[in-house]
Amino acid sequence: MGEPVVMAEIWRGDLLESCHRGHAVVMDARGGLVAAWGDPTQIVYPRSSAKMVQALPLLRSGAAKAHGLGAKHLALACASHNGAAIHTEPVRDWLTDLGLADDDLRCGAHLPKDRTAKEALIRAGDRPCQFHNNCSGKHAGFLTLVRHLGAGPEYIEIDHPVQAAVRAAFEEACDETSPGFGIDGCSAPNFAISLAGMGRAMAGFADAREDSAEDQLVKAMIAHPDLVAGEGRACTRLMRACVGQAALKTGAEAFFVAILPEKGLGVALKIEDGSTRAAECAIAAILVTLGVLPADHPEALAFTDAPTTNWRGVQTGWMRATDVMRQMP
Amino acid sequence: MGEPVVMAEIWRGDLLESCHRGHAVVMDARGGLVAAWGDPTQIVYPRSSAKMVQALPLLRSGAAKAHGLGAKHLALACASHNGAAIHTEPVRDWLTDLGLADDDLRCGAHLPKDRTAKEALIRAGDRPCQFHNNCSGKHAGFLTLVRHLGAGPEYIEIDHPVQAAVRAAFEEACDETSPGFGIDGCSAPNFAISLAGMGRAMAGFADAREDSAEDQLVKAMIAHPDLVAGEGRACTRLMRACVGQAALKTGAEAFFVAILPEKGLGVALKIEDGSTRAAECAIAAILVTLGVLPADHPEALAFTDAPTTNWRGVQTGWMRATDVMRQMP
Numbered sequence: 001m002g003e004p005v006v007m008a009e010i011w012r013g014d015l016l017e018s019c020h021r022g023h024a025v026v027m028d029a030r031g032g033l034v035a036a037w038g039d040p041t042q043i044v045y046p047r048s049s050a051k052m053v054q055a056l057p058l059l060r061s062g063a064a065k066a067h068g069l070g071a072k073h074l075a076l077a078c079a080s081h082n083g084a085a086i087h088t089e090p091v092r093d094w095l096t097d098l099g100l101a102d103d104d105l106r107c108g109a110h111l112p113k114d115r116t117a118k119e120a121l122i123r124a125g126d127r128p129c130q131f132h133n134n135c136s137g138k139h140a141g142f143l144t145l146v147r148h149l150g151a152g153p154e155y156i157e158i159d160h161p162v163q164a165a166v167r168a169a170f171e172e173a174c175d176e177t178s179p180g181f182g183i184d185g186c187s188a189p190n191f192a193i194s195l196a197g198m199g200r201a202m203a204g205f206a207d208a209r210e211d212s213a214e215d216q217l218v219k220a221m222i223a224h225p226d227l228v229a230g231e232g233r234a235c236t237r238l239m240r241a242c243v244g245q246a247a248l249k250t251g252a253e254a255f256f257v258a259i260l261p262e263k264g265l266g267v268a269l270k271i272e273d274g275s276t277r278a279a280e281c282a283i284a285a286i287l288v289t290l291g292v293l294p295a296d297h298p299e300a301l302a303f304t305d306a307p308t309t310n311w312r313g314v315q316t317g318w319m320r321a322t323d324v325m326r327q328m329p
Numbered sequence: 330m331g332e333p334v335v336m337a338e339i340w341r342g343d344l345l346e347s348c349h350r351g352h353a354v355v356m357d358a359r360g361g362l363v364a365a366w367g368d369p370t371q372i373v374y375p376r377s378s379a380k381m382v383q384a385l386p387l388l389r390s391g392a393a394k395a396h397g398l399g400a401k402h403l404a405l406a407c408a409s410h411n412g413a414a415i416h417t418e419p420v421r422d423w424l425t426d427l428g429l430a431d432d433d434l435r436c437g438a439h440l441p442k443d444r445t446a447k448e449a450l451i452r453a454g455d456r457p458c459q460f461h462n463n464c465s466g467k468h469a470g471f472l473t474l475v476r477h478l479g480a481g482p483e484y485i486e487i488d489h490p491v492q493a494a495v496r497a498a499f500e501e502a503c504d505e506t507s508p509g510f511g512i513d514g515c516s517a518p519n520f521a522i523s524l525a526g527m528g529r530a531m532a533g534f535a536d537a538r539e540d541s542a543e544d545q546l547v548k549a550m551i552a553h554p555d556l557v558a559g560e561g562r563a564c565t566r567l568m569r570a571c572v573g574q575a576a577l578k579t580g581a582e583a584f585f586v587a588i589l590p591e592k593g594l595g596v597a598l599k600i601e602d603g604s605t606r607a608a609e610c611a612i613a614a615i616l617v618t619l620g621v622l623p624a625d626h627p628e629a630l631a632f633t634d635a636p637t638t639n640w641r642g643v644q645t646g647w648m649r650a651t652d653v654m655r656q657m658p
Contacts, residue, residue: 010582010603012374012511012512012519013509013510013511013512013521014509015372015374015508015509015511015521017373017374017511017582017603018582018583018601018602018603019601019602020602021350021602043344044346045341045344045346106641107640107641108639108640108641108642109640110640119451122448122451122452123451123452123454125452133640179344180342180343180344181342182341182342182344182346182645182646183341183342183639183643183644183645184639184645185639185640185645186639186640187639187640187641187643190341192342192344253339253346253347254347272347272348273347273348273349273350273602273604273607274339274346274347274604275602275603275604278602310437310512310513310514310515310516311436311437311438311439311462311514311515311516312435312436312437312516313437314512314516315512316511316512316513316514317511
């Protein structure tokens with residue numbers, strides 16, 4: 001323990017070209033450490049992997065119910081979406097229902113990852129709006145809570161009631177005090193915590209009481225894997241492959257969490273170098289190791305034993321999860 | 330020595346979020362090790378950092394002279410270019426001069442990195458051609474040698490005379506036997522070598538005899554930093570900032586080399602996780618440490634002490650070269 005563990009390797013021909021180190025934990029519903037690779041005390045920013053926790057005040061306050069939010073809204077509140085029409089249209093409608101417009105968002109604008117949506121914008125000579133931002137569902141959730149609380153418009157400020165509620169929910173879920181926060185890509189505060197703390201929060205979601213806020217969010221994610229990320233994305237593909245046994249969420253700089261309701265377990269992992277390809281590889285390996293994804297499932301193989309190809313489709317090598325990730329430590 | 334060294338750190342707020350480890354060497358013209366961070370014996374794929382070596386047979390065979398290639402052609406042969414018009418138009422002309430067409434290339438097609446060129450293709454509903462590939466200049470050089478040798482069209486095969494000549498030039502420059510090869514993104518073989526071997530080859534370029542093949546390539550790169558990469562890219566920006574004191578070339582999976590003619594030194598570095606952002610940060614730090622780039626030059630600061638900003642332009646943290654990279658080891 002302590003030093004990060006090599007979790008993923010990139011081979012070219014017969015030689016190792018690159019590798020990725022990281023830390024990961026599996027926690028149970030009593031807050032206990034079931035397994036660790038590397039250092040469970042590592043202080044991390046969960047980034048977008050915290051979206052389920054950031055959505056708790058939306059439900060607990062009664063705001064979600066008062067505004068008639070359904071499972072699709074909740075899945076979008078937890079999403080880092082591709083900006084395809086299935087994501088941006090419901091977010092736009094959600095803002096309209098609140099009597100708000102794109103300018104009320106504080107997430108900033110970026111081109112959608114979804115190729116069809118991106119190329120349509122470029123062809124039309126249009127610039128992306130804030131609702132195209134991958135975090136726009138989370139921000140629509142924040143704005144719903146703003147409306148419910150009658151709070152001011154700068155909902156991403158650290159001392160705004162929305163963020164105070166998020167911090168309280170986050171520290172309660174992790175059962176730890178956050179040592180500080182950073183500003184996320186979408187301008188909201190992102191609270192730092194130990195890796196074990198984040199895993200503990202995920203175990204709490206896994207073991208949630210029927211119909212609690214946590215339970216509603218997990219069920220919404222599992223019911224709508226296409227809304228949580230989008231076609232081609234690891235969260236969506238692996239949630240489908242786990243067939244209801246896992247809610248999954250990536251975060252920037254190579255964070256990943258898994259909520260396993262049938263096992264009552266939570267997983268949190270961080271690749272130290274911030275590479276998404278490695279976080280996807282490592283979480284898939286852990287899902288296999290924990291028995292919620294068959295090792296020979298095509299989507300497991302696509303992330304743990306992935307052939308790499310070049311611009312002419314020639315196979316150049318492999319990305320592989322290391323042996324240490326394929327068994328309990 | 331041995332273990333990779335943390336070379337670059339990504340801070341968010343007051344906390345370290347991610348870091349990158351790597352190996353680097355500085356070699357002199359007699360093939361001696363001047364400095365090392367990490368393990369000089371690490372076996373690496375230099376990827377596109379090998380393009381200057383891959384271009385040696387083009388010059389030594391007389392093919393470049395016979396076909397009237399100038400400094401711009403040579404810079405493009407060493408380039409991983411952005412696919413802007415300044416890159417693709419001369420490569421197209423070069424193919425036309427050879428009586429060849431896009432189909433004769435074997436590099437594969439991908440969208441240009443250059444935003445204007447990319448968006449123009451998307452707006453026109455066109456698909457990218459092989460001359461848009463960032464390696465198309467190298468491949469035009471290969472095809473020139475094919476023509477000169479009267480060799481067959483499959484010039485990227487390992488047993489083709491072009492690749493046999495490349496291997497011989499590579500092993501001679503590195504003064505080592507390559508332990509194997511992989512297929513590169515552009516389908517050409519890429520020969521593995523020790524990091525020290527690659528640094529030794531770069532020192533050979535730094536100390537090249539006037540008008541030798543090496544000397545012509547280094548002068549072409551230094552004369553045309555915009556052709557070697559493109560606007561906004563680290564190679565181009567840092568070569569301009571070093572004002573003739575360095576020829577620089579990146580390679581995929583976070584390789585970077587520097588040729589320092591006035592110092593007679595060669596530098597080679599590999600970030601173990603393959604992250605380009607860290608390779609750029611580390612090479613800039615080494616250029617400062619070796620005295621060819623002022624520490625307070627805006628382009629040095631842009632890579633070694635770079636503020637990170639989000640979608641709304643808010644500063645979220647820093648990417649910084651570590652202290653260990655800011656002094657000779």
